[in-house]
Each structure stands twice: as C-alpha cells, then as structure tokens.
Amino acid sequence: MGEAGGISTSNVMRFTGLATGMDTDAMVKKMMAAENIKVEKQKQAKQMLEWKQEAYVGIIKDTKAFNSEFLDILSDADTNMMKSSGYSTSKITSSNENIASATACAGAANGTYKIKVGQIAENAKVQSNDLNSIIPNNIITDKITTGNATEWNDKKLKFELSDGTTKEITISGINDTDTVSDIGSKIQGIINSDVDLAKEITVSDTADGRLKFEALSSDKVTIQDSGNMPPQLANLKDKSILSLSTNTKLSNLGITANSEIKITANGKEFNVKIGADDTLNNFMNNISGAKITEDKKTDSLGNYVTVHYSELTKKLTIETRETGERASLKIEDVTGNIASTLGINKEDQGQNAKVQITPPGEATPVTVEKSSNAFTIDNIQYDLRDKQADVLNSDGTFKDTTEAITLNVTSDTSKTVDKIKKFVEKYNELIDKVNKKISEKKNYKYKPLTAEQKKGMEKDEIKKWDEKVKQGILRNDNYLDGMVSRMRSAFYDSVEDSGISLTEMGLSTSRIYSKKGKIEIDEEKLKKALETRGDQIVDLFTKTSSASDKTTRYKEEGVLSRLKDIINDYTGSEGSLIKKAGYTDTRWVTSNDLSKSIKKYEKTIKDMDKKLYRKQEHYYQMFAKLETYMNNMNAQSNWLYSQLGMGQ
Known part of the structure; x- marks a missing residue:
C-alpha cells in the first residue's frame, strides 16, 4: 500500500480517461477533498493534544526538580530548606x-x-586476637651457614600452589662469599622469573641468620620434597604456609569442627552457625545475616552490630551500631570453640x-x-x-x-540569606513559567501543518510555524491556575503559633497582577529577622502538623511544608497533573487522560483512513466502468460506420 494525499491507494497502475478523455485522478481527488479535510482535522486535534501533553510534562519536570532541590527532607544538599540546621545565623x-x-x-x-x-x-566492641598468631603465615629455616656454594647450586625447590599445580625451581649463582641475605635475594630472583610463583611466595632473611618463606596469596602453599633439596632447607619439607585474608578458611585458624556462637547485642540474642570450611568472610556475613523472630517480626543482627577485618592489624572487630551506655555486646561459644579460638569470647558495654x-x-x-x-x-x-x-x-x-x-x-546571616534568595529566585522562575503558560494568548490563525503543507516548507519555517501554534495551548488551564493559586496562598496565609509572618521577615507576594504568586525580598529586613528571630523563621518555614483534619493541618503547617504538600498534590506519583499528562516511572505514564484521548484519535484516524480508501476505490471502479461502457459504445459506433460504408 502507498500514501497519496493521506489516503491509502492500490499500487495497481491505472490507465484512466483514454475513452472519455477525462482526468480521472484529478476528479477523484476533488471528490475526496471534503473527506480528506475531516481526516486532517482529526490529525490536527491529535497533534494539539500531544503538544499539550508535552507542555504539561515540561512543567511537571521543572516542579519536581524544584521540589527535589529545596523541599526534600532527606536531601543532604546545601539548598535543602526543610532542615532547621540550614537556617544558621x-x-x-x-x-x-x-x-x-x-x-x-x-x-x-x-x-x-x-x-x-x-x-x-563509644559503642560496645569485641576484638579478636591477632589472627596471625594462630595461622602458619610463614615458615623459617634453621640457622644458615655460609661459605659452601655446593650445598645450594643445582639444588631444587618444589612448591604446590593454591590451585593444586606444582612449580619447581633450580637454585644457581650462589657463591661462597654470599651472606644469608645474598642467598635469600638470589632465591627470590629465581622465584620472580616465574610469574605464577612470584604471586604466591616471597623469601627474606631474618636478623638471626635464617631464611623466612611467606605466602602472598590467601590460600595454602606447600613446600614439597623435590628429591634434591638444599640440605640447609630440609626442615621445610612438606610444610605449608598461608597469607591471612578474609578468604582464609576457618579450618586454617584451628576451627576443626562446625560451631555455633551466641551473640547478645543490646539485650537481643542471636545464634550464629559456622562451618569449619567457611572462610573468614563467610563468618562475617553469617554474623550480619543472623536473624531472630520476636512477636512474629524478623530481626537481623546486622541491624545492631557491624563486623570487619583489618588487614593492617590482622584483627576481627565486632561492635554495636549504637553508642552510649545502653549499648552492650556479649559473645560466647554454644558448640565448638570458634569464639575462644579467635579470642572473641568477651563482653563489653558502651559509654x-x-x-x-x-x-x-x-x-x-x-x-x-x-x-x-x-x-x-x-x-x-x-x-x-x-x-x-x-x-x-x-x-x-x-x-x-x-x-x-x-x-x-x-x-x-550571609549564608542563610543567600540560601533563601536562591530559593526565592528558583521559586519565582517556576511561578513565572506557569503564569506565562496560563496567560499566553492563542493565535487562532495558526493550525498544525498537514503533511501536504509541509512538503513546500523548510525545516526552520516548520519549526517557527509550530511554535506559533503552541502559543496559548495551556491558556487559562484550570490545573495550573489552581496550583499557582494554592502556592500563593501557602505564603500569604498565616502559620499558627509561628510567632512571625513572612512580611515581618522581609518576604511578600507581589501585588503586580502579572507577577501573581512571585515572592519579593527586603534583604535588610530579612537579615535583621534572622539575627533576632531565627528560631521563629524556622518554624514559619518548616513546622509540621500531625493533625488528621486537612484544614487544621494546613493552619499549623509551615509555609514550605504546605508548599511541599501542594506540589505533591499536583506532581506526586498520584498528582492531578500526573494523572492528566503522565510522567516517567509512574503508573500513569501511558494510562493518563491525554494519552487515552490521543489513542482515541489514533483509532478514529485509522478507521477513517480505511473508509476513505474504500470510497476512493469505489470512485475509481465507477470511472473504470464508464471507461468500459464508452469503449463498447465506441466499438459499436465504429462497426456501424463500417457497415454503412461511412468509414470509406
């Protein structure tokens, strides 16, 4: 199917008007003109709704941004106007x-x-022993004697790595004049020549003339019998070393069986089960994830304590989140020996x-x-x-x-004055934008362009035309007018028991009609009020009310608390503007009033296009029959002429 004048037409090539001499396409187009106008009006109405929705969404976005910047009580931004600490004078x-x-x-x-x-x-805190003291994190040779290179050169060391693979090195380059430090450095150099082995183990000398082998990874490294070990390293045969980390298994810390400990935090008892094959990281996660059920409510130990391991001190620390004398912590073994082995079988009180x-x-x-x-x-x-x-x-x-x-x-007061000025500036920008939309005059001479009209225009011309059409699209809008009116009242109406009014602190709503709802500042008056009545200003702006009655709550609430409620009524997840025009991340994104109306127009246009196509085809068929009839008449006429000899 193709598009012609907004109507779907057949791709069949037509040879029309041959017998009658009529321009059939032009005649059909004229006959369909009135019908096409009806379709274009529907498309224009749909376009106007889409632009109206776009205008609403723009205002919703700006209003939400304003609310997020200044009225979000959870925000830590310097612009937050809802926290009393933000009004320092x-x-x-x-x-x-x-x-x-x-x-x-x-x-x-x-x-x-x-x-x-x-x-x-301070919080209550229990700290383990230095875990290095209970893990074989290094192995040391007997005292090394020097001066006999033949005991070292061409000898081999064999290592079983954490993944079960083995690596073997051949010692060379040792001289009779080498010190213990020299020997250690040369062995380390040979180890470094193997990338995998260099990640697992390191060698150094001790102050008393021995060599120390330490693991670099978190898993076990074992020195095996190579069959040709240096005699002075014979005591290392079949010994394993570990580097302590959160991936170290508890079995390597002397925890030989599954265990259970009881942790009492702030009077609440939690039982934590630990397996010998668990890692230190598993152990810490088990502590944080331990749960109890009280009064049919599940509670987690992680709500009461934090647990962490220090790579620097090699100690495990469990401490209460709460500080003060009410914080308490006690850890004891129920089965097994993990608490006593790690040295956390203790209790402590906060202060x-x-x-x-x-x-x-x-x-x-x-x-x-x-x-x-x-x-x-x-x-x-x-x-x-x-x-x-x-x-x-x-x-x-x-x-x-x-x-x-x-x-x-x-x-x-400079910082607070600047903060209030910025708030007022942004508030006035928002009010000004909404007021302009409400008061903007509509130019009825401009209608949305049809596809046919756009064919002869440049992109810039189309853009300027569309801008003219969009003018006044929200003129006298009841939703926006109501929102601005309520926002203005939020500032104008007194706040019960606040002790101060906006006028007394140097703020007032403009008396100029074109600026209705906008706030004006008397900066000197504001500075003085902040210096002498700062606590009352905080109440005037941020006071809340627990009253269930809306009227009472409104009277008791501070100006900004009211403003937040109003903005929520219009642009919150269930706000009236959201329901009208929709917004991302809400349930109204596609089921809003305007989207529903747009979909109705789309269905109407689709149905009308189908009817127009059928009607157009009907007209072409009528002209085709006329052509056939005229062809037959011409043929009969020619035959008659030939019979009468009139064609000679």
Missing part, C-alpha cells in the same frame, strides 16, 4: 577542632562557649559522652552526658571527636585545672 570557631567543633542553628546565642570533653560516646559546658554569660559549668557524640543543646549542634587528656578526676568529676576548649559564636 551564626558561625562558630573552635580552639581545638580535633576535640570538638560545633554548628550554630537558628536561634543560637552569640558569645563564647567553654567545653571540656571528659569522654566521648556515654561526658562533657562540661559553660554557656556565654555564665560562670558555673553544666555537666552533660549524651549517648551520641553529635547532639544539640540550645540551638548549638556539638560534634565531639576525641576526649581531652587529664580532664577527669578519679571519681569522674571534671578538674578545674584543665583548660577548656572555646567555641566562639558570632553573627553571620
């Missing part, structure tokens, strides 16, 4: 940041704070942070205990990093003689 300098630092939240009093850190909060704080204007310090090293008091967020030396007496009280760390809090 002061900066703090510490005299010893290695011990303690702090961050000022809105409402923090300026001045010098003095702090003594007696102890920091609270203990500090002494003297606020500005006070002479008497206050002792504070906290379960965490990060805590907030009087709008100062403290961050403890280490304890001070010689700060506590034997009875746990603070020494007067120890010098306190100073935290100087000074006014600095």
